[in-house]
Amino acid sequence: MTELRIGLIGCGGIASGHLAQYEKASGARVTAVCDILPERAKAYGERMGVPEDHWFTDYRELCACPDVDAVDICTPNNVHVPAANAALDHHKPFCVEKPVGVNAAEVEALADRADTLGIPSMVCFSYRFKPAARYAKSLVEQGLLGSLVQVYASYLKDSAFWPGRRLEWRFDGAIARYGVSGDLGVHILDLASFLCGDVTSVCARMNIAIKERQREDSDEIAPVTTDDACSFLATMKGGADAVFSVSRIALGNGNHITFDVYGTEGALRFDLDHDDRITVTRRNHEGRNSSVETVQIPESFRAGQQQTFINLLHGIRDPYLPTLRDGLRMQRVLDALMTSAETRAWVDVV
Numbered sequence: 302m303t304e305l306r307i308g309l310i311g312c313g314g315i316a317s318g319h320l321a322q323y324e325k326a327s328g329a330r331v332t333a334v335c336d337i338l339p340e341r342a343k344a345y346g347e348r349m350g351v352p353e354d355h356w357f358t359d360y361r362e363l364c365a366c367p368d369v370d371a372v373d374i375c376t377p378n379n380v381h382v383p384a385a386n387a388a389l390d391h392h393k394p395f396c397v398e399k400p401v402g403v404n405a406a407e408v409e410a411l412a413d414r415a416d417t418l419g420i421p422s423m424v425c426f427s428y429r430f431k432p433a434a435r436y437a438k439s440l441v442e443q444g445l446l447g448s449l450v451q452v453y454a455s456y457l458k459d460s461a462f463w464p465g466r467r468l469e470w471r472f473d474g475a476i477a478r479y480g481v482s483g484d485l486g487v488h489i490l491d492l493a494s495f496l497c498g499d500v501t502s503v504c505a506r507m508n509i510a511i512k513e514r515q516r517e518d519s520d521e522i523a524p525v526t527t528d529d530a531c532s533f534l535a536t537m538k539g540g541a542d543a544v545f546s547v548s549r550i551a552l553g554n555g556n557h558i559t560f561d562v563y564g565t566e567g568a569l570r571f572d573l574d575h576d577d578r579i580t581v582t583r584r585n586h587e588g589r590n591s592s593v594e595t596v597q598i599p600e601s602f603r604a605g606q607q608q609t610f611i612n613l614l615h616g617i618r619d620p621y622l623p624t625l626r627d628g629l630r631m632q633r634v635l636d637a638l639m640t641s642a643e644t645r646a647w648v649d650v651v
């Protein structure tokens with residue numbers, strides 16, 4: 302495999318995780334880094350052995366750099382689509398963090414442009430790469446569950462209570478647009494669609510529990526404008542009903558995803574604190590007690606997110622690749638959640 306050259310945009314928390322994956326992956330290396338804060342570009346540039354003249358503060362310069370073949374976008378939400386468009390300006394493939402954008406219209410325009418140009422891309426719906434999710438998908442595809450009737454999913458964190466947190470971009474609707482709905486909810490929504498088909502309508506309640514925080518660059522106290530918690534009901538295309546709950550104010554939860562799918566013939570349960578196992582229930586037609594078994598997931602279901610991106614760049618496409626069209630479907634659900642919470646009504650996902 303020839304070694305392709307990756308340019309990283311946004312040198313923050315998740316980018317560190319991407320770099321750790323590139324350090325282990327084959328077929329690519331990081332050759333340029335970019336952050337609006339030069340000290341962050343420097344830190345990640347040094348970590349990856351990137352020469353100083355390839356530490357950028359403007360993502361357009363990184364995208365134009367002849368030593369970059371593909372771009373990895375790890376900025377706050379409102380920069381994703383502009384940075385992806387800058388990559389497309391130079392006909393460069395990209396992967397982009399979730400949610401793809403800050404509204405469905407900008408994501409649709411991006412997806413259309415990428416399709417027209419024929420440039421490959423991937424959305425970092427990270428939990429699709431978990432063995433439990435992939436194994437669950439294979440069981441659903443084999444028909445083990447029969448017709449899917451119910452989904453219960455939750456994604457709970459307590460990150461809003463981390464000491465000293467100021468009004469970072471996640472708490473600012475002008476940058477993030479969505480709070481936990483877009484930050485955490487989008488992951489379990491993607492998993493639900495991955496396993497059970499599209500979400501067709503939602504009814505949501507959002508809550509901002511910690512109402513104000515100190516600005517990052519001054520003493521001023523300003524309002525938090527993104528949701529700390531979001532619970533919603535949903536209908537799925539295949540006929541299942543779903544119940545979702547996401548939170549960054551659930552004390553005691555570091556990063557806890559639970560997922561149950563119920564069908565007419567069986568059920569699946571996974572808890573991503575233990576992503577190498579899944580509980581499988583098969584209906585017993587002779588009596589009341591169904592068989593319940595915890596299954597260790599075979600190694601073959603393991604996939605690395607950034608290795609999958611590199612493989613895509615080399616023309617090897619993962620069958621479960623999260624695409625921009627998947628990202629667009631999620632964006633439409635996120636927009637519907639916002640409308641539903643504002644209007645206190647069921648909203649169709651269009």
Ligand SMILES: NC(=O)c1ccc[n+]([C@@H]2O[C@H](COP(=O)([O-])OP(=O)(O)OC[C@H]3O[C@@H](n4cnc5c(N)ncnc54)[C@H](O)[C@@H]3O)[C@@H](O)[C@H]2O)c1
Nearest residue numbers: 311312313314315316336337375376377378380398399427
């Ligand atoms: N897939 C996952 O599991 C997962 C997990 C965490 C975060 N994320 C996503 O990753 C993205 C980044 O989140 P994070 O937690 O790393 O945030 P972060 O604040 O830690 O990092 C963002 C970085 O982007 C930089 N930045 C801001 N504007 C920029 C610009 N115009 N050009 C270049 N750099 C710019 C910031 O200075 C910062 O260093 C978000 O979209 C978030 O939703 C995904």
